[in-house]
Structures are given as C-alpha cells and as structure tokens.
Amino acid sequence: VPALYQIHDNANFPQLTWLIDNLYDNPQIQPDIAQALADEMVGFEKLILSLHLPFPRVPLQNLQTFFMEAATKQQVI
Structure with missing residues (x-):
C-alpha cells in the first residue's frame, strides 16, 4: 500500500x-512481529485520521x- 510510505x-x-x-x-x-505490525497498523490509521488525510x-x-x-493463529507468514 503506497500510503505506508508516509510513515517510512x-x-x-x-x-x-x-x-x-x-x-x-x-x-x-x-507471529510476534505480525502482532506488532497489526498494532502499528491501528496506530497508523489513527494518525492519518487525526491529520484528516485521505487514505x-x-x-x-x-x-x-x-x-x-497470523499472530492469533501463531502462523509464520
């Protein structure tokens, strides 16, 4: 998703x-990295919404x- 480059x-x-x-x-x-990625995705969405940017x-x-x-099922992706 190109939008992710906003937080690189x-x-x-x-x-x-x-x-x-x-x-x-x-x-x-x-799985632990997948959980961290899921958490950061939520934080990224909140950041974008707070700045009123389209995403x-x-x-x-x-x-x-x-x-x-993936984290919940303990799967390596």
Missing part, C-alpha cells in the same frame, strides 16, 4: 518501516486483519 523511517512505526524496507526480499514474518481505509484494515490473524 518514523520511530513510532519501526515494524512497518522494516516491512517497507524488506517487502520485496520475501521476508518471513513471525485507503479498506486495504489498510485488510492488512491489519491479516497480521492479527
């Missing part, structure tokens, strides 16, 4: 920055759900 290198979103930097290297995401809500929520399910 933001200290509040270290796992999302890691994901952006490593996405095309086919990373394996452990793709459904794709971001789908990513958050994907990471949360």
Whole structure:
C-alpha cells in the first residue's frame, strides 16, 4: 500500500518501516512481529485520521486483519 510510505523511517512505526524496507526480499514474518505490525497498523490509521488525510481505509484494515490473524493463529507468514 503506497500510503505506508508516509510513515517510512518514523520511530513510532519501526515494524512497518522494516516491512517497507524488506517487502520485496520475501521476508518471513513471525507471529510476534505480525502482532506488532497489526498494532502499528491501528496506530497508523489513527494518525492519518487525526491529520484528516485521505487514505485507503479498506486495504489498510485488510492488512491489519491479516497480521492479527497470523499472530492469533501463531502462523509464520
């Protein structure tokens, strides 16, 4: 999601920055990292809403759900 580049290198979103930097290297995401990514996705959505910026809500929520399910099911993705 191109919207994620808005927070690249933001200290509040270290796992999302890691994901952006490593996405095309086919990373394996452990359940604890998936949980951190899900949490950061929620924080990112709150940040975007607080700044009244447009963003793709459904794709971001789908990513958050994907990471949360991986963490809950203890799956490596």
